[in-house]
Amino acid sequence: xxxxxxxxxxxxxxxxxxxxxxxxxxxxxxxxxxxxxxxxxxxxxxxxxxxxxxxxxxxxxxxxxxxxxxxxxxxxxxxxxxxxxxxxxxxxxxxxxxxxxxxxxxxxxxxxxx
Amino acid sequence: xxxxxxxxxxxxxxxxxxxxxxxxxxxxxxxxxxxxxxxxxxxxxxxxxxxxxxxxxxxxxxxxxxxxxxxxxxxxxxxxxxxxxxxxxxxxxxxxxxxxxxxxxxxxxxxxx
Numbered sequence: 001x002x003x004x005x006x007x008x009x010x011x012x013x014x015x016x017x018x019x020x021x022x023x024x025x026x027x028x029x030x031x032x033x034x035x036x037x038x039x040x041x042x043x044x045x046x047x048x049x050x051x052x053x054x055x056x057x058x059x060x061x062x063x064x065x066x067x068x069x070x071x072x073x074x075x076x077x078x079x080x081x082x083x084x085x086x087x088x089x090x091x092x093x094x095x096x097x098x099x100x101x102x103x104x105x106x107x108x109x110x111x112x113x114x
Numbered sequence: 115x116x117x118x119x120x121x122x123x124x125x126x127x128x129x130x131x132x133x134x135x136x137x138x139x140x141x142x143x144x145x146x147x148x149x150x151x152x153x154x155x156x157x158x159x160x161x162x163x164x165x166x167x168x169x170x171x172x173x174x175x176x177x178x179x180x181x182x183x184x185x186x187x188x189x190x191x192x193x194x195x196x197x198x199x200x201x202x203x204x205x206x207x208x209x210x211x212x213x214x215x216x217x218x219x220x221x222x223x224x225x226x227x
Binding site: 004033035040041042043044045048058090092102103105106107108 | 155156157158159160163203214215217218219220
């Protein structure tokens with residue numbers, strides 16, 4: 001099973017460039033989310049979606065856009081990258097409405113902004 | 115708002131030593147509590163969970179008990195192995211209130227043989 005697939009795994013950008021981190025899941029999960037992981041900060045929620053056409057902001061949404069046109073895909077867009085966005089990004093998904101707590105994570109995308 | 119505080123790392127142990135990683139939480143409702151583990155170069159995966167007070171979650175020799183009176187969910191293992199070396203995250207959620215999973219900052223465990 002593929003689970004949650006993130007691409008690319010590594011990316012280097014220059015300040016001001018734009019890019020999209022891709023996330024796809026094949027588990028028919030309604031809920032999808034993006035986290036960033038920074039040393040000493042743990043994981044912080046950027047954006048999340050509870051279904052196609054529905055998105056909402058998390059704890060640190062500034063500088064990021066998302067959309068959810070299908071159940072499977074939840075891309076994260078950086079419109080104008082800044083060095084402060086250097087981080088490891090994780091996409092995660094789960095079934096909506098199930099109190100299992102089990103988020104399924106991708107392997108992460110390491111982004112460096114110079 | 116809701117929050118999770120876990121002990122600072124890194125924690126360095128010898129193989130077969132006893133492990134405790136402390137976790138306390140603040141929540142307005144009745145959250146579920148979780149421990150996630152992140153092995154080097156990988157994403158996070160659920161290690162164990164507890165959904166109500168006095169529940170004990172367990173998996174792979176790890177245990178944690180949901181203590182409402184002390185607002186704690188400490189992770190323990192009686193005998194660690196080198197393969198347990200990873201980063202451990204305590205987390206909470208109140209799905210009924212619509213809150214997303216809130217993570218602690220993570221504790222790095224390094225086990226040597």
